[in-house]
Amino acid sequence: MLDDIDRRILRHYQAEPSLTAGELAERCRITASTCVRRLDRMQAAGILRGQEAVIDWAALGYAVEVSLRFTLDKTQPRAFDEFLAAAREVPEVLEIQTFLGRVDVRLSVIARDMGHYQQLYRDRILTLPHIADIEALMHIARVKRDEVLPV
Incomplete structure (x- = not known):
């Protein structure tokens, strides 16, 4: 279901969820539109459920x-x-x-x-x-x- 680009996006996104789509795309060596499209697809599939604040x-x-x-x-x-x-x-x-x-x-x-x-x-x-x-x-x-x- 996930290819290497999806996995790369998820690795970088998990490591630093505050990255903008453009910054995430740059780190993943893909275009921003490709990054956004893949993030949207993973969210629609329920792989990405959202972001949350972690409170100490x-x-x-x-x-x-x-x-x-x-x-x-x-x-x-x-x-x-x-x-x-x-x-x-x-x-x-x-x-x-x-x-x-x-x-x-x-x-x-x-x-x-x-x-x-x-x-x-x-x-x-x-x-x-x-x-x-x-x-x-x-x-x-x-x-x-x-x-x-x-x-």
Whole structure:
């Protein structure tokens, strides 16, 4: 589906998404119109989903990050749907992942400090529906974070 030129565009675009189409084309050694046409095609195909700002939450005062793993009460027919809908409403939940296996759902949660986390945990997390078990993993360090694909 992707040829060498598409891969070259994606490599440069991932490395520096703030490049203009002209700058990206120059680095890829193609014309700007070819670059724009290929970017449009990859966007239409769902390969490029858009650009986003990456915010350093710690720089904004959110010093605590916790990964919470949930096992849900699966005897309830709508347990997953109701849990996920309620979890989406918690602003401090950055990410929600679902799994097959012993753990059903993982939430990535941020808080300003331990006091804020404790309040968030009591008032918002423990009130989520259909929880059978919770395991909290306190984030210590991010060793690697890379969303760049090897294209």
